Amino acid sequence: MPELTDTSLQILPDERGHFGPYGGRFVAETLMGPLAELEAAYRKVLADPAFMAELEHDLHDYVGRPSPLYFAERWSNTLGGARIFLKREDLNHTGAHKINNTVGQALLARRMGKRRVIAETGAGQHGVATATVAARFGMTCRVYMGANDIQRQSLNVFRMKLLGAEVVPVTSGSKTLKDALNEAMRDWVSNVDDTFYIIGTVAGPHPYPAMVRDFQAIIGREARHQCLNQTGRLPDAVVACVGGGSNAMGIFHAFLADQQVELIGVEAGGDGLHTGRHSAPLSGGKPGILHGNRTYLMQDAHGQILETHSVSAGLDYPGVGPEHAWLKDNGRARYVAVTDQEALAAFRTLTQLEGIIPALESSHALAYAAKLARQMTREQTLVINLSGRGDKDIPTVAAIDGITL
């Protein structure tokens, strides 16, 4: 049975959803009631063995958990430093970690009697994972996606449509993930009686950051256990990419109490932090309020949210989950950024040396881990969350290479 209780709301956030000064519930009054209702329903299922058994069953038989912890021996030897292990979330059903959360939230939606689910998506992975569970449960599904992202992730758009979801292009603002989230919130406030909003990352108003973390925390619990089994000890460092931050929170959480394990989140540096054209609020932003929570944001001198830039649609977001903001400030985790170019190089390296095509999002974690591994010894181990597979990114990479598919 998944041990959700050890990572649950009782520890952090506090009862109003705060992680230190971050998090909270900054939404219009119309959503305050529905969020309280969601929180109550969520607390109830946390303590319900039947729900947990159902979740465990779905994660095992439908998602395909546990995902392997794979020793990337050839890549490790090439780098000549730490032994690198990959947590293979790319092998999950639908190709990324996103399904861990959508399975959990869809089960909760069903418990709450909601027949319609909505979601926002950037790269399309969360949209696909939501459309997938909606198809399985016979729920109506609508996915909001920035018009720019629809263009660069056409494969996932078609997957969602095949699964029976309606994909709504969002043409406001920067036409990317943040605008899709705005539009999904507007839908929710307008259809709140019958609709469950499945947020895909550890952001948004309380209880979403805690709930999504709890559903993703299985990644870290498995990885910790597998690492102990396979190497006889805990890893020296755990590295994950951070957009909204759900895969990173998922793998970090089980290690939070293991102070000797360094936790590193890798943001999308785009063209480089110095250019301002990036998606790295923890590295280059400052705290503010967006999408229902207080967290680090990319914003201008007047408090307007900035457009972000990343080769990876899934990291192209100006905010970040509030628990990451808290972990940054208290120093338990550190956050760095790598550029588009570095991520693309890591994408090619892993593909060529290990026969694993990683998602461009995950490639950011790979790129930083490669730098770090070189500075470590062969006796040390490093775990990377390989959060998704790169099939969806083939057209993007081909276009960068000047190839028309």
Place this chain on the structure above:
Amino acid sequence: MSSDRIQQRFAALAKARRAGLVTFITAGDPSAETGLACMQALVRGGADLIELGVPFSDPMADGPTIQRASERALAAGMTLTGVLDLVAAFRQQDDTTPVILMGYLNPIENMGYGVFAERAAAAGVDGVLTVDLPPEESGECRAEFERYGLRLIYLLAPTSSPARVKAICAQASGFVYYVSVKGVTGGKSFDTEEVRQRIAEVKAQTRLPVGVGFGVRTPEHAAALAEISDAVIVGSVLIELVEQHAAAPEAMVRALETFVVGLRTAMDARRAA
């Protein structure tokens, strides 16, 4: 004193047995220059309070009309400082019409609650409504606002439980803004009977005036709400007029004034009947 304008205006309205008309436009839409003339036109047409939208890049609670107004205003360079300058300019001519800023928390948090409150009060702002700041999160903000006599206006919604209605009314100041529908601004229209019942519930908890907004598009809508509330709040339909006449500021000002006269006339006729 800034803090008295809202109270005085509602006291005068109550004495005259009229419902108040609150009109919303976004500051800086379509440009910084048009704002003052538009505010003055609203007052000439019969607006009792002005709600001035502070443009934000991510207006999560607004429908397409106000989203576009925000985008136009930001593209024209409007900032929170610019909004305060506009209010200060308005105050040079009009020291009695209350001005409420309406927007989202981040630009205010970015400026700093204390700095903002001091500058807003100095500019002649009377109240502030931040859509994404529920009472639970507003302690620090409210303390700063109170220091400078700014009213923090709270929303109530169809989804607010009786316990929340009571708790929010206990903290409310200025007036209470009842959101007539589950939705965004400029969207679906309200059910008058349902709103009537909800306002009675709110009225049982507060002596403050209760205004109703969202989905008020026509003189008939305004008249229906004038019968059952202390104030009617109209926004998106005015923004549409701004949008239609964006290239012709003089026509825009005339259209706003004419439309507000129509709202005012319908509201007063219904109350008098």
